[in-house]
Amino acid sequence: MASFWNQGLIILSLWMGLQHAVTAADSTVKITPDVVYGHKDGLAMTLDVFTPSENANGAGVIFIVSGGWYSQWSPPEKLHGMLKPLTDAGYTVFAVRHGSSPKYGIPDAVADVRRSVRFIRLNAKQFGISPNRLGVFGISAGGHLSLTLGTTGDDGRANDPDPINRVSDRVQAVAAFVAPTDLTIMVREAKDRLPAYDRFPALDLDLAAAKKLSPLLQVSADDAPTLLLAGAKDDLVPVSHSQNIKAAFEQTQVPNRLVEFPEAGHGLPPADMKQAIQEMLSWFNKHLAQPST
Structure with missing residues (x-):
């Protein structure tokens, strides 16, 4: 079995293969690279911003750059x-990198992506977006982190000395591609754990931490x-x-949709990926594109 990261690269390559070539001279988007959203161990944590040059709709979509909880x-x-299908549709896109495995674990990655949402919301006016129209998507481990944001968001800590931490990290829509939702069946203590998971140091968690970091076990009505x-x-x-997290969403009446691709594995083939992109665009258009009333 290929690694999460290698599979993630396969998916990204397939996705990119569906798009026209994009260069630095592309006039449809303004790219702002290496925006610093925080620091860790003396190092900067960064994101790239892709702003449509025309027809921006005022909504933002965060892409979690992660496979196997590696972020490169x-x-x-x-x-x-x-990302071009999103920017062509008017979305401002933020490509967020988190502290990468093996140096940093899943709790670190979760903390990083939380901070990125708070930072983007705090600076929404600068980015030309509404602070209340933020979506997130990711592939594999990036999908897990996206679901974590969707199921465990908070309103910020009013008395925190860091102004970024006073801001909410809630998102208004999630799209999760081939995402792990239950880490309790993937960590070392898990019965019948797949041997492939031994290759992922990020999964070196105890069961209590795995429960806390499993979106399936955090589902609630406000997701x-x-x-x-x-x-x-x-x-x-x-x-x-x-399927399991869909059932949990149904039980708590969280709006959701599951699209299964019958012949696909962890990497979606081109025809399925093309459909998946359209499904994601439709989902964000439904939940983000129009201003809140």
Whole structure:
């Protein structure tokens, strides 16, 4: 079985292959690279901003750059190839990198992406977006982190000395591709754990931490509307991850949709990826594109 990160690269490559070539000279978008949203161990945590040059709709979408809870840098001009459907539709997109495995674990990644949402919301006016129209998506581990934001967002801590931490990290819509939702069946203590998970140091968690970091176990009625996209033949993150959290969303009446691709594994083939992108755009258009009344 391929790693989360390698599978993530496969998915990104397929996605980018569906788009026209994008270069730094592309006039449809303004790219602002390496915006610092925080610091850790003396290092900057960064995101790239992709702002439509025309027809911006005032909504923002966060892309969590993560596979296997590894988060790597790539030139933003290249990354725009996969984000272009969103910017063409008027969304301002934020590509967020978190502290990467193996140096940093899942709790660190969760804290980082939380901070990125707070930072973006605090600076919404500067970015030309509404602070109440933020979506998030990710692939595999990025999908897990997106679901974590969608199921555990808070309103900020009013008395925190850091102004960023006083701001909410709630999102208004989620799209999660082939996402793990239950870490309790993936950590070392888990019975019948898949051998492939031994290769992921980020999963070196005790069961208590795994429960806290499992979106499936955090579902509540105030969660963000969530789109789930999954391969029925995924042998790395079985489709049951998405099916189970869908059932939890149904029980709590959280708006949701699950799209299963019958012949797909962890990496969606081009035709399925094209459909998945359209499903994501439709979901964000429904829940983000129009200003709140």
